[in-house]
Amino acid sequence: xxxxxxxxxxxxxxxxxxxxxxxxxxxxxxxxxxxxxxxxxxxxxxxxxxxxxxxxxxxxxxxxxxxxxxxxxxxxxxxxxxxxxxxxxxxxxxxxxxxxxxxxxxxxxxxxxxxxxxxxxxxxxxxx
Numbered sequence: 358x359x360x361x362x363x364x365x366x367x368x369x370x371x372x373x374x375x376x377x378x379x380x381x382x383x384x385x386x387x388x389x390x391x392x393x394x395x396x397x398x399x400x401x402x403x404x405x406x407x408x409x410x411x412x413x414x415x416x417x418x419x420x421x422x423x424x425x426x427x428x429x430x431x432x433x434x435x436x437x438x439x440x441x442x443x444x445x446x447x448x449x450x451x452x453x454x455x456x457x458x459x460x461x462x463x464x465x466x467x468x469x470x471x472x473x474x475x476x477x478x479x480x481x482x483x484x485x
Contacts, residue, residue: 381441381448383411388441391415395432396441399448 380399388396394415402410416423418433431437440446444453454465464472 377452378448379409380411381444381446381452383409384413384441384446384448387413387415388439393417393419395437396439396446397432398446 380401384396384399388394395418397414397416399411399413402412404410416429416432418424418437424430424433437445441449444450450456453468454462457465466472
């Protein structure tokens, strides 16, 4: 950690790739645009040489049919506001690496930053 020798090659940004999928970007964009609705999920519809098209399933948490249905009314809770912005939809969880299980992926849960913080925090007893 520290000095990087051979600066121009090793300090470049040319090969950095966007880490999220276009599907999660589509969910985020419609989630910002329709702020009163909740993003449930999305799926690929079509694409051409320039664009990819996704359909995003939105739920109205104020609708009585949603509030009275026991299978879907969990999304009415305020803790599910803007799930798409926090990476809680299926596309967001996949980009966070949470679709895999097992000991090879134990540094992914509950999140990459939480695991880093836990591993880099020195915890000492008060009287030792």
